[in-house]
Amino acid sequence: MKIAVLNGSPKGEISVTVQYIKLIQKKFPQHELKLINVAHDIIKIEKDDGLFKSIIEEVRQSDGVIWAFPLYVFLVCSQYKRFIELIAERGAQKEFAGKYATALSTSVHFFDNTAQNYMHGICDDLDMRYIEPFSADMDDIMIDNLRRLLLKWADNFFIAVEKRTPTMKLNAPIVYKKFTYQPGKGSGKIETKGMKxxxxxxxxxxxxxxxxxxxxxxxxxxxxxxxxxxxxxxxxxxxxxxxxxxxxxxxxxxxxxxxxxxxxxxxxxxxxxxxxxxxxxxxxxxxxxxxxxxxxxxxxxxxxxxxxxxxxxxxxxxxxxxxxxxxxxxxxxxxxxxxxxxxxxxxxxxxxxxxxxxxxxxxxxxxHTYMLPRTFLGVGGHKIFRDQIWARLSFPFTADYRYYEAHGLFDFPQQDTRYLEFSKQMIEMIKDPKMKEMVRKMMKTEMLKGYAKIVETK
Ligand SMILES: Cc1cc2nc3c(=O)[nH]c(=O)nc-3n(C[C@H](O)[C@H](O)[C@H](O)COP(=O)(O)O)c2cc1C
CATH class of the missing domain: 3.40.50.360 (Flavodoxin domain)
Incomplete structure (x- = not known):
């Protein structure tokens, strides 16, 4: 089978993601993986319609498409996104329609979900037959079991293409309303109060x-x-x-x-x-x-x-x-x-x-420096960055490390001595079965004490 691999790394073939593709190619020599550096070459592709058309021809001749990309700020990089826009602007959607597709991303898992969701949506919009994607941590390839899973995923994709596995869409087409906004006159009333x-x-x-x-x-x-x-x-x-x-x-x-x-x-x-x-x-x-x-x-x-x-x-x-x-x-x-x-x-x-x-x-x-509490997106996101910058990314991201250290952002729970000490004492205490029973019964009321005190005194 012939598979078109649309490479979304601006680094072209000097790319982590491409190593994943190369390994898959090595292990499945019966299939031809045709690597096309769309993100790296985007300026040429945009200027040269012949080059764009030759890429679309590769897609047309392929049995399936792998969207292979590094994650960049919630999504694919701007160059790759531009290529996706060109498909619509230059009317090339029909060459993608009906083809099997999947996505392989490498990242540190920081909002890999939104990037993957985006690509799924794009494949649904292009009327492709989307097969489950693989969101690798950039270093997964180094780990035996994760490498095994990567190859199993690739095999699943090839089998799906060969057997024409049924697929379904998860994203309804986007419907645009035709509407022209006619603005009224601005009030010019709001004071900026010195805010820029x-x-x-x-x-x-x-x-x-x-x-x-x-x-x-x-x-x-x-x-x-x-x-x-x-x-x-x-x-x-x-x-x-x-x-x-x-x-x-x-x-x-x-x-x-x-x-x-x-x-x-x-x-x-x-x-x-x-x-x-x-x-x-x-x-x-x-x-x-x-x-x-x-x-x-x-x-x-x-x-x-x-x-x-x-x-x-x-x-x-x-x-x-x-x-x-x-x-x-x-x-x-x-x-x-x-x-x-x-x-x-x-x-x-x-x-x-x-x-x-x-x-x-x-x-x-x-x-009022009004800041709503962060949700899982902000709290979880911070923990991913903190852990990465502490160890794996501490080099080369030395500027990040200095900033995180200076601003107390290495707030690992290991440093939370108040809770650690309290938990240690309580764990010791409940080793006695009588105490354990007593503490169990007091759980709800004791837990509230600190909160109730705030309500009473503040
Ligand atoms: C500009 C830029 C933005 C990035 N944004 C993210 C991100 O939002 N989330 C993430 O997990 N990794 C992010 N990364 C890390 C890359 O996705 C990761 O290193 C990837 O494996 C690089 O692949 P490549 O060598 O194929 O380009 C970013 C890297 C760069 C350079």
Whole structure:
């Protein structure tokens, strides 16, 4: 069988993910795995339609497709996403339809679920026959049992293609409403109270709903706020994954394009707003490039105590995976999600009210440093980063290590001496069966004591 492997690593073949593919190829020589470096070559592919068509021809001739990619900031890298956009823009979907597909990602499991969900959605949209993916930790290949599982997964995929195993879709097609937003006049009433507001707006058309929503947001305030268009920031390309930034947070593009200056100029913003249209099951690859390029900061949270928000044009309610990403983004950056508004209600008056309410909330939240408690997304995410930076990533990410150490982010439970000491005493105590019985009976009331004291005294 012939399998087209669409390589999503910007590093081309000098890639961890590609080693997984090479091992599979070695163990299954009866199948031909044709590796195509779509992320690495994206600039050429975009410019040269002949090259794009030759890749699509490889897909057409294949029996199945493996989407093989490293995880980049909740998703695939911007270059890979651009390739996915090109499939739709250049009408190549029909060559994917009906083909068997699966996904192989490598990562440290930080939001690998959202990246995998995204690829599943894309395969469903392309009408492909999706077979269960494999989300490897980047080092799984070194471990005998995990390597065995990888090969078993690959074999399962080949068998599914050969036997034409029945598949089903998990994602309903996204339906767009036709609606033109007609903004009312902005109140110009909301005081910014000295808060700096910065909007990064991924606007593609002056008459788009998004452009008008951003303008309406701007006009809600008494004083001017900063709106930067993604098209105004000169960028030579997406993150290269070269990790040259890991020691001192200096990007290889620094001084060569406008991204780092753009990023650094916004560090003092109190409120950060992303304004974007939904493109397939995420935002545009252009906005994704901004998020990937922010990785020059490594794993250091860059929005500590800031308010963040989203102004979105498009059917967000139909993309639960994107909602999860939106919820997670502020939490892992150290900020708070002040709100999300969309044009989905298709009612201009209502959108005006939503925008005005959102603008006021951003200021009120910022004024009170209002931070909602982090959920599993933020709490779990922190623990993954903490563990990685403590050991495996402590080199080369030395800048991260210094930051985590200086800011008390190595908050391992081993350091929680108060609870450790208490538990030790109690475990000792319940060795006596009588005490054990007594403690068992007192469990509910004793557990509440500390809480009740707070209610009484505070
Ligand atoms: C810009 C960038 C962003 C990344 N984002 C994530 C992430 O969000 N979650 C994760 O688990 N790993 C992330 N990683 C780690 C890579 O996914 C991982 O190292 C992968 O194995 C690299 O594969 P490759 O060598 O094939 O490119 C990121 C790496 C880079 C360079």
């Amino acid at each position: 507001i910065r909007v990064l707006a991924d606007i593609t058309g002056e008459k788009s709903n998004l452009a008008k929503m951003v303008q309406r947001f701007k006009e809600s305030f008494k004083s001017d706020i900063q709106v930067i268009r993604t098209s105004d920031v000169k960028m030579r390309g997406g993150c290269l994954g070269c990790m040259q930034c890991a020691f001192d947070n200096i990007c290889v593009y620094q001084g060569k394009d406008g991204f780092v200056d753009y990023f650094n100029a916004g560090r003092d913003a109190d409120i950060i707003i992303f304004a974007a249209e939904i493109v397939d099951r995420f935002f545009s690859s252009r906005l994704k490039m901004f998020w990937d390029r922010s990785f020059f900061n490594g794993h250091i949270p860059t929005a500590v105590d800031k308010q963040m928000g989203f102004i979105i044009s498009g059917p967000l309610s139909q993309v639960a995976n994107l909602q999860e990403i939106i919820n997670a983004m502020p939490q892992i950056s150290g900020g708070n999600l002040a709100g999300v508004i969309t044009d989905e209600c298709a009612d201009s008056g209502q959108i005006d009210k939503l925008i005005e309410g959102f603008a006021a909330k951003c200021i009120d939240n910022a004024e």
